[in-house]
Amino acid sequence: MFFFRKQEKKQMIKKQQEQNQKQQNQNQQQQDFLSNDLNQNLQNLQNIYKDCIDVVFREFKMGGKTKAALVYIDGLANIEEIDASVLTPLMEENNAKENTDQLIYVNHILEQKLTVSKVKKVQTITECIEHISGGNPILLIDQQNEGFALGLANWEKRSIEEPVGESVIRGPREGFTESLGTNLSLLRRKVRSPQLKTKSMKIGEYTQTEVVISYIEGIADQTLIREVEARLNRIKIDGILESNYLEELIEDNPYSPFPQVLNTERPDVVAANLLEGRVAILQDGTPFVLIVPVSFYSLLQSTEDYYQRALMSTVVRWMRYIFLLISLLLPSLYVAILTFHQEMIPTTLLISIAVSREQIPFPALVEVLIMEVVFEALREAGLRLPKQAGAAVSIVGALVIGQAAIQAGLASAPLIMVVSLTGIASFTIPRYTAGIALRILRFPMVLLAGTLGLLGIMLGLLIIVIHMATLRSFGVPYLSPMAPMQAREMKDVLIRAPWWNLNTRPRLTGSDNIQRQGPNQKPNPDHGDNKTSKGKGGL
Structure with missing residues (x-):
């Protein structure tokens, strides 16, 4: 009897603790929302950014009457655009409509006065911190329980150059940089289809590093995409500074000397792997992009194997295996x-x-x-x-x-x-x-x-x-397509078959859309649609 009473008491204590925790979370969520009082919102942000000299709180009045404030980080936000596109039009605005309807007046400001292309509404302090840390100023207006994140980030970034570790004699000369936006644009230039999907998430309790999963819808397997998302969402760490952090946290066998994730600085390599049904993981702050899944033979394939003629690429590949x-x-x-x-x-x-x-x-x-x-x-x-x-x-x-x-x-x-x-x-x-x-x-x-x-x-x-x-x-x-043996895919392992013979994608990554090109792609001038008679017009 004493044992059952003790167990019942433990269950009651545990249930009470869960209720208290739930109530505490609800209270925190309520406190996290922006209020109608501008001074209170500014006070909350100032407490959070205490002893941060690079965080600027710029208070002003719209049209000389309505109080407002801009919060941004000096060095991350575009100061010239803030002056020209935000402060100047808002401070010169005639707010005669303010007395009629505050909401109509604010919508009028956003639609006609703010010359900023990207404006997003935020309703919590957490969202404000996220955008401020990303370089986007936050506009707060008195008597409004929501703020506005302005897309005016201005990060210093390196110019696009050829990757030092993956240089080629023939091929594109551009490589990824440390800017995630630049990397996505380089990838979008290679794959211009709207089927190229990008999903974003934040990893790192303190760094809040943005990580993007990229794949081509209709080619990549949905099971693979969900597995990549699950492994990334499982990561709980204080910070992510380079893509190797992610590589060590998502690979299948961390004790193996062999890499199970491919990393590259070249947009063309990422695009080629996406077209074969793989998934790319891009991270802000590093030029190295991760590609999953990979096989051992893909690590021995050079970018230039596909930019030279098939015979030369096959000879070089055999020499590489010997070496x-x-x-x-x-x-x-x-x-x-x-x-x-x-x-x-x-x-x-x-x-x-x-x-x-x-x-x-x-x-x-x-x-x-x-x-x-x-x-x-x-x-x-x-x-x-x-x-x-x-x-x-x-x-x-x-x-x-x-x-x-x-x-x-x-x-x-x-x-x-x-x-x-x-x-x-x-x-x-x-x-x-x-x-x-x-x-x-x-x-x-x-x-x-x-x-x-x-x-x-x-x-x-x-x-x-x-x-x-x-x-x-x-x-x-890891040894596919040799183990298990898949004879049809051996044409891109020991040899590099001509492009007109690479008709299908790898079955283990691109099975949802196996056909990559039409039939009869082998060049045959004698049977072409625009054939010319021998000896006429030929070189």
Whole structure:
């Protein structure tokens, strides 16, 4: 009996707490609404923006009678437009209609006097803070329980330039900037259809960063769109400063070295992925746009693969796959063969390597690890130093340290060649994040090769392939379309088929609208509608 009374008492206390919390929320919501008293509204905003010297409260009288005020942040709002389009017409307004009907008078002001294209009504203090923080001034009028957000934001922004990390020989030379509005306009220039949809949300308790989900309606799967929205809405964090915050919070497997979200600075890359049924995530304050879902093979595809002729793109793509294997396996093969499988080396080459390693005090495993760490340090030093000194330090440092290591007897000449070829091969990976994954995996592969030889290399490759086969990017298998095998889509994996042969979209992302072009797109001058007879008018 005592137990049941205790449980009943706990339920009553919990119910009372829920009622109190509900009442408290209702009271807060009531206090959040703007009142008819201008002074009270200004007092509330001044309390919120206490000790904020950049927040301006400009009080004035419309037509010399009706009290009003503008609230904005200096540096975010366009001061010239405020003076010309807001203060000047309102202060010179003749408010003879004020005594008849205040609402009619305010509507008259908004419709005929304010020369501002974007005006939005706000009814709460929270909405006022949101617009003020976004650079839009708030106009408050006495005896009005609503304010007006004026679209006069004036952010300082960087000019449109070619992305440094994704430069191309042939293709567009424009890249995203840190301005979300500019990025959306660049994307809209590529996809001009009204089916290009953009949904906005705010993430970050303090930063209130605007994040936009973009997709093409009728191509993107609705289940994918809802999944992206659900993952973003789940994020509760104090601030979002760069798109990598979002990437780490929405990816499927955060402990995998392989990236499961594609990031790019190029509008054409985003547009191409949207046309295949993927979803783009744009964030204010960063030029990097996230694209989901992705596969491992999409990380190895360069932008320029689709701007060159199909044959050349296929050859370059095959070379890229070969260099990927070299970047991952060459140091470990060197260690495994020298440590366990010397019989695989031709006698002449083996004698040459043995002579070069005669004075080396370390085994091949330690030697490789030392030089790989030194090479990675030089690469990071080149990235962090200023551009004028970074390239010189990387190249000169590699040459000097490599030669000094050989002369000091700390490394052999064949190893310097192996490390150099590995570094060059890693630079051919188009996506920096995919290159980082290979750089990380190179070290455990070397350790396996140094302990188990070629068997260790095979074991490491099996572990990597099994891990990649279990990965998902928003439900899409990471190794698709090779695993699971989809033969029709292999024309854009190992090869790059001509555009006239890429008739369908990937089935795992664009199944709602699988056909991307009409039939019979292969060029055939002899069967064209405007065919010319041979020898007439031809070049």
